[in-house]
Amino acid sequence: MLGRIQTIGSQLLSKGEVLSTKFIGKTNALMQKSMYYGKVGAELSKTVYKQEGFQPPKIGEFKKVYCNIFEMGKHYMNKPQAFIGLVKGAGKNDLIKFGAYGVQLLGFYSVGEVIGRRKIVGYRTT
Template identity: 30%
Template sequence: MLRPSSFRPALRSRAVRSTRFASTGSNPQLEAAQKKAQDVFSSTQQTATKAFENAKKIAGPLGETAGKYLARATKSAGPLGERAGKLMGTYKEPVLYNFTVFREILKQVYRAEGLSPPSSIDVVRSAYRTMWTNATSKAFWQKTISSGEVARLGVYALEAYGIFKIGEMVGRRSIVGYKLD
């Protein structure tokens, strides 16, 4: 009768042979696929690097300033700031990249809508003067009520009030009331 220990070397040699045969065999299709994957990865990496560099260039002083402030904040926070930076770890670059992408989208919207800051103080004064005359004019309110624009103005007023209240909550660092000691 054969002992079980006599089968073990035979089984081991088969496992080693099959593993060795699979790993040492030259497969041209596998090599071509690996080469293509490496080429795609390197081209994607180069494209991403170029996009990131372009985003940095377009961001200009704002991107550099944000980076400087981030570095200063990390340095001034001391060990806690360093820990926070380490906790972000690999997420730091994607967060900064997404910030630059968001800024680029805002720039595109800014250009597409033809937005621009006021060219002079007179433009700002005339805009506020127009708002004040409309707010105090009886004819404006009659026209607004008859045309149904009151609902739109009400929604705008509600949005402004909500933004004001959120600002108050952030300012006092509490949802309800002030923290008194």
């Protein structure tokens, strides 16, 4: 009886070892592919950035955009009925467009959080 239990236990352990080895191998291969494609994407982005002559916005452009947004916010705070009319007048395509913008902003925020924490889930405790 004891020998049979030991045999079954050793068989289970050997199967577990084989499965974990396969899992680690696949995970390692996936990680290497991810690193490779990440580097390729970064180099491609760098090349496009240089070829197209992209550059960050100038301070004046930044200031102009955010001043306009601030002024619009003040206007709609003083006249909330105008904002309600704007929302009611929005069509289906506008709602889809702004929903997509919201998803993009959430994605950028989430990536920033991951980078800031240097961890995908939760915060480091040490």
